[in-house]
Amino acid sequence: MDVVVQPGVNWVTLNRTIQDSGLFLPLDPSPTATVGGMVSTNCSGTNAFRYGTMKDWVVNLTVVLADGRVIKTRRRPRKNSAGYNLTSLFVGAEGTLGVVTEATLKLAVAPRDTGVAVVSFPTIDEAARAAARLIRSGIQLGALEFMDEVQMRVVNRHGSEAVKKTTWDESPSLFLKFAGTTDGIKADIAQVRDIVQPFKPRKIFFARDKQEEADLWAARKEALWTMTSIKPKGYSLWSTDVAVPISRLAEIITLSKEDSGKLGLFASVIGHVGDGNFHQAVMYDPKDEAQRASVAKCVHDMMSRALEMEGTVSECLVEELGNDAIDFMKTLKQSVDPKWIMNPGKVFDLPAGSKASAAR
Amino acid sequence: MDVVVQPGVNWVTLNRTIQDSGLFLPLDPSPTATVGGMVSTNCSGTNAFRYGTMKDWVVNLTVVLADGRVIKTRRRPRKNSAGYNLTSLFVGAEGTLGVVTEATLKLAVAPRDTGVAVVSFPTIDEAARAAARLIRSGIQLGALEFMDEVQMRVVNRHGSEAVKKTTWDESPSLFLKFAGTTDGIKADIAQVRDIVQPFKPRKIFFARDKQEEADLWAARKEALWTMTSIKPKGYSLWSTDVAVPISRLAEIITLSKEDSGKLGLFASVIGHVGDGNFHQAVMYDPKDEAQRASVAKCVHDMMSRALEMEGTVSECLVEELGNDAIDFMKTLKQSVDPKWIMNPGKVFDLPAGSKASAAR
Numbered sequence: 145m146d147v148v149v150q151p152g153v154n155w156v157t158l159n160r161t162i163q164d165s166g167l168f169l170p171l172d173p174s175p176t177a178t179v180g181g182m183v184s185t186n187c188s189g190t191n192a193f194r195y196g197t198m199k200d201w202v203v204n205l206t207v208v209l210a211d212g213r214v215i216k217t218r219r220r221p222r223k224n225s226a227g228y229n230l231t232s233l234f235v236g237a238e239g240t241l242g243v244v245t246e247a248t249l250k251l252a253v254a255p256r257d258t259g260v261a262v263v264s265f266p267t268i269d270e271a272a273r274a275a276a277r278l279i280r281s282g283i284q285l286g287a288l289e290f291m292d293e294v295q296m297r298v299v300n301r302h303g304s305e306a307v308k309k310t311t312w313d314e315s316p317s318l319f320l321k322f323a324g325t326t327d328g329i330k331a332d333i334a335q336v337r338d339i340v341q342p343f344k345p346r347k348i349f350f351a352r353d354k355q356e357e358a359d360l361w362a363a364r365k366e367a368l369w370t371m372t373s374i375k376p377k378g379y380s381l382w383s384t385d386v387a388v389p390i391s392r393l394a395e396i397i398t399l400s401k402e403d404s405g406k407l408g409l410f411a412s413v414i415g416h417v418g419d420g421n422f423h424q425a426v427m428y429d430p431k432d433e434a435q436r437a438s439v440a441k442c443v444h445d446m447m448s449r450a451l452e453m454e455g456t457v458s459e460c461l462v463e464e465l466g467n468d469a470i471d472f473m474k475t476l477k478q479s480v481d482p483k484w485i486m487n488p489g490k491v492f493d494l495p496a497g498s499k500a501s502a503a504r
Numbered sequence: 505m506d507v508v509v510q511p512g513v514n515w516v517t518l519n520r521t522i523q524d525s526g527l528f529l530p531l532d533p534s535p536t537a538t539v540g541g542m543v544s545t546n547c548s549g550t551n552a553f554r555y556g557t558m559k560d561w562v563v564n565l566t567v568v569l570a571d572g573r574v575i576k577t578r579r580r581p582r583k584n585s586a587g588y589n590l591t592s593l594f595v596g597a598e599g600t601l602g603v604v605t606e607a608t609l610k611l612a613v614a615p616r617d618t619g620v621a622v623v624s625f626p627t628i629d630e631a632a633r634a635a636a637r638l639i640r641s642g643i644q645l646g647a648l649e650f651m652d653e654v655q656m657r658v659v660n661r662h663g664s665e666a667v668k669k670t671t672w673d674e675s676p677s678l679f680l681k682f683a684g685t686t687d688g689i690k691a692d693i694a695q696v697r698d699i700v701q702p703f704k705p706r707k708i709f710f711a712r713d714k715q716e717e718a719d720l721w722a723a724r725k726e727a728l729w730t731m732t733s734i735k736p737k738g739y740s741l742w743s744t745d746v747a748v749p750i751s752r753l754a755e756i757i758t759l760s761k762e763d764s765g766k767l768g769l770f771a772s773v774i775g776h777v778g779d780g781n782f783h784q785a786v787m788y789d790p791k792d793e794a795q796r797a798s799v800a801k802c803v804h805d806m807m808s809r810a811l812e813m814e815g816t817v818s819e820c821l822v823e824e825l826g827n828d829a830i831d832f833m834k835t836l837k838q839s840v841d842p843k844w845i846m847n848p849g850k851v852f853d854l855p856a857g858s859k860a861s862a863a864r
Contacts, residue, residue, distance in 0.1 A: 145639070145750065166640065186589070199589065200560070215829040218816070227825060227851060228601075228833045229546070229559065232592030241588075253642040279505070280526065282613040284644070328688060390505065456578070465587060469575040472840060473588045479839030480832060491587060 146203055148248050151180025167251035170195040172287075183244055186236030190287040190364065193418030194323070195252060199235040206246035207234055210481035214245075233476075239487040241480055255323035258286065260357040261336065263320070264313035264346045268292065268401070271316040272394030274343040275417040278320075279390065281339055283332050286321035289364050290415035290422070292401065295371070298412060299363045302370045306359045313347040318417065319364045367414050371425050380430045382439055384446060387421040388455035396453060400424055400446045407438040420455075506563055508608050511540025527611035530555040532647075543604055546596030550647040550724065553778030554683070555612060559595040566606035567594055570841035574605075593836075599847040601840055615683035618646065620717040621696065623680070624673035624706045628652065628761070631676040632754030634703040635777040638680075639750065641699055643692050646681035649724050650775035650782070652761065655731070658772060659723045662730045666719045673707040678777070679724045727774050731785045740790045742799055746806060747781040748815035756813060760784055760806045767798040780815075 145167060149158060156175050159168045172189035173182060181187070183205065187198045195201075204218045217230040234241055265271040275288060291299070297314045299307060320336065322329045333350060340348070351357035368383070375381055388396050397413055404411040404426060415422035424446065428439045447457045474492055477484075488494050505527060509518060516535050519528045532549035533542060541547070543565065547558045555561075564578045577590040594601055625631040635648060651659070657674045659667060680696065682689045693710060700708070711717035728743070735741055748756050757773055764771040764786060775782030784806065788799045807817045834852055837844075848854055 196560075199592070200556075209828075209832065213828045213832075215826065215832055217829065218825065227830065228836065229592045229596055230829065230833065232559070232589045236589055253640060256642060280613060282616060325691065327691060331685065331687060465578065466575065468569075468573045469577065469590065470587065472569065472573075472575055473590065475839050476588065476836055479835050 145251050145253075146248050147251060148246065149179050150246055151178060151183070151244050153179045155179065155182065162251070165251075166254050168254045169201060169249055170252040171198060171201065179247055179249070180244055183235055183247055184238045188416070188419070188421070190289055190321070190416065192416060193288050194284065194286050199232055201250045201252075202231055202235055203248040203250050205231055205234050205244050205248075207242035207244055209242045210483065210486050215242075238490045240477060240491045241486060243486070255286070257324065257326045257329055258357065259322035259329045259333065260351040260360045261320045261322070261333065262312075262317055262347075262349045262360055262363075263336075263340050264296070264315045264317040264348075265340075266315060266344055266346060268316045268398050269394045270343040271318055272397070272417070274340045274345075275318055275393075276390060277339050277343075278318075278336065279418060281335065283335055283339075284324065285332075285418070286323035287319070288321075288416075288418040289319040290316070290413070290417045291319065291364065291367060292316050292397070292413040294410075295367055295412035295414060298370050298374060299367065302374050303363060304366055307363045307366065309359055310349065310363070312363065315346055319361070321361070364414075367412075368423075368425065371412055371427070375427055376429075378429065378431065379427055382426045382428065382443060384424045384426075384443055384457075385421070386424075386446060386450045386455060386457050387419060388450050388453045390417070390420040392453040392455070393417065393420055393422065396446070396449055396455070397422060397424075399449060400442070403445055404442050407442055409435070409438060409442060411442075505613075506608050506610050508606065509539050510606055511538060511543070511604050513539045515539065515542065522611070525611075526614050528614045529561060529609055530612040531558060531561065539607055539609070540604055543595055543607055544598045548776070548779070548781070550649055550681070550776065552776060553648050554644065554646050559592050561610045561612075562591055562595055563608040563610050565591055565594050565604050565608075567602035567604055569602045570843065570846050575602075598850045600837060600851045601846060603846070615646070617684065617686045617689055618717065619682035619689045619693065620711040620720045621680045621682070621693065622672075622677055622707075622709045622720055622723070623696075623700050624656070624675045624677040624708075626675060626704055626706060628676045628758050629754045630703040631678055632757070632777070634700045634705075635678055635753075636750060637699050637703075638678075638696065639778060641695065643695055643699075644684065645692075645778070646683035647679070648681075648776075648778040649679040650773070650777045651677050651679065651724065651727060652757070652773040654770075655727055655772035655774060658730050658734060659727065662734050663723060664726055667723045667726065669719055670709065670723070672723065675706055679721070681721070724774075727772075728783075728785065731772055731787070735787055736789075738789065738791065739787055742786045742788065742803060744784050744786075744803055744806060744817075745781070746784075746810045746815060746817050747779060748810050748813045750777070750780040752813040752815070753777065753780050753782065756806070756809055756815070757782060757784075759809060760802070763805055764802050767802055769795070769798060769802060771802075 155169055155177055170191050171182060171187060172191040173187040182198045183202060204216055206216050208214050271290060293315045296312050296317055300312045300314060322332050351360050372381060409426050409428060411424055411426040413422055413424050426439050428435045430436055450457050484494055515529055515537055530551050531547060532551040533547040542558045543562060564576055566576050568574050631650060653675045656672050656677055660672045660674060682692050711720050732741060769786050769788060771784055771786040773782055773784050786799050788795045790796060810817050844854055
């Protein structure tokens with residue numbers, strides 16, 4: 145139930161190659177992603193709600209260190225507590241501690257059947273509360289995603305042909321994936337109907353066949369692409385990456401939308417609700433100084449708010465963890481790569497006066 | 505869906521305290537374990553097959569470093585890829601990188617219903633092949649444990665009153681836990697019957713009520729205790745902790761049993777099959793030099809065999825990972841604890857001539 149691959153292997157190719165085994169690597173990042181990149185960024189995706197992130201699927205890594213030595217972080221068996229967890233240290237380190245040259249990946253048993261549903265709600269608050277209730281229900285959802293009314297409108301008007309077959313309700317919506325046995329999924333769907341009822345769903349679609357499943361899910365998958373495609377020439381898209389505890393998700397999304405609305409910015413929200421993670425995509429004209437300032441203020445306020453809510457913001461490492469934790473990380477980095485030759489400038493800025501820094 | 509606790513909190517007490525929330529910390533180590541110990545050893549247990557090990561349930565840690573600074577390894581949200589994964593570095597480090605003073609733990613939704621089954625097989629090979637088939641079936645088992653015929657005989661003769669209510673088949677047996685909805689479990693049990701059939705099961709028990717469930721599972725939980733209780737006065741028990749890829753499990757258990765049999769040693773085997781991990785408990789008289797030598801040989805051979813099978817052995821860090829990986833770990837340790845004051849001698853021997861080493 146594992147596979148040994150080199151870092152240049154594309155995950156879609158891998159899954160196609162091992163299809164007959166009934167197993168798969170259950171991550172779902174961009175279709176162009178390779179194993180090396182997925183390891184180095186600890187990649188996530190819409191399947192993370194059920195299957196976690198890349199770190200949960202790496203058994204061991206072969207790594208070339210800064211001094212040229214080659215190590216294997218651990219052996220194959222799943223249970224292993226020998227020494228420090230080097231595997232998790234290299235996953236997400238963006239190549240700053242060593243170069244990954246091979247990975248043993250754990251595989252999951254492919255579900256026998258799948259299903260997709262889309263449920264729209266009158267408000268973000270109701271959608272978020274329904275999501276929290278779904279998470280707490282114990283139903284094993286494969287994915288739980290959110291799109292706001294702006295994003296739904298964009299999908300309706302500018303989606304692909306497949307996506308436009310459906311007339312989407314232009315209100316805050318949850319996208320659900322089911323996975324399991326056919327009977328199990330039927331039971332799950334019945335439960336979902338009951339659970340969302342108190343939150344006044346406006347419309348509930350359940351895909352009736354595999355084609356409809358693919359079409360419904362495509363609306364979620366092409367969301368960012370549709371935003372990019374409607375962007376006027378010369379305009380930019382600022383996409384944030386913020387996570388907060390699930391209980392605070394409705395609040396931060398609502399406040400951030402109010403902010404961008406007040407500033408007259410066109411913005412849509414997509415969320416990986418199960419992880420408390422969301423992206424706000426804000427459109428602006430970079431040549432318009434006032435608009436640029438508005439976007440910067442809007443993004444900055446959202447980040448401060450997320451940090452106040454004990455959240456995390458991928459752009460603000462120091463504010464989030466504090467200087468002492470960053471110093472600790474830098475001490476580790478310095479000890480195993482004293483010349484800072486491993487992907488210099490990534491994760492941390494180069495230390496002032498370092499050789500690599502001077503060489504730049 | 506998370507909880508903040510201090511390291512002295514006992515996990516049984518924690519789960520009892522939060523019972524009404526419908527959530528629980530799904531690890532299952534010794535009932536006496538505390539969160540601090542569970543974090544520092546990256547504890548496992550019979551639930552690991554479904555829920556993983558402690559590292560999968562730690563959101564962040566507050567740690568006092570060797571220089572007295574206090575850091576928090578990350579913030580609350582589940583999705584987080586900011587900087588290095590310090591949380592996973594401290595989990596399993598046995599206090600050698602810092603003192604854990606607080607932990608935020610992720611909680612799981614408690615299953616609505618549970619079930620227990622015990623299936624016995626003619627041979628270890630058939631039990632192991634049935635186990636592999638069960639794992640690959642995609643049925644969401646809560647636990648999948650193995651006990652050999654020796655251990656089953658010990659349970660029959662020396663188990664507690666609860667366990668003796670059942671007449672156990674004295675042959676290699678699998679212990680299965682189910683978790684989910686009542687209907688879901690019924691469907692799972694029907695599937696298990698079909699899956700094990702080709703492997704000629706000798707006896708299949710399914711617990712008919714909660715009491716029987718507790719009684720059946722008690723046989724697994726008290727296995728090590730029964731071995732200890734029948735040990736003649738003055739005798740010792742050597743319990744090994746070995747993991748191999750699941751495909752090699754039947755082979756290594758069979759060979760190890762042959763070895764101990766040939767050497768005239770009384771030994772039983774318990775395995776966490778889902779993880780490829782097993783313990784062989786060997787009884788011997790430490791005053792009998794020849795027997796001591798036999799046990800040492802038997803254990804040594806099993807470990808070499810496990811390492812040949814790309815396995816892992818908790819006692820042989822260097823043989824398993826190689827000197828370069830160990831050096832890398834020591835470099836990290838040295839950089840953040842230059843005086844080796846954090847739990848000196850654990851994980852690694854003290855460096856020769858170090859201050860802490862001299863002080864001993």
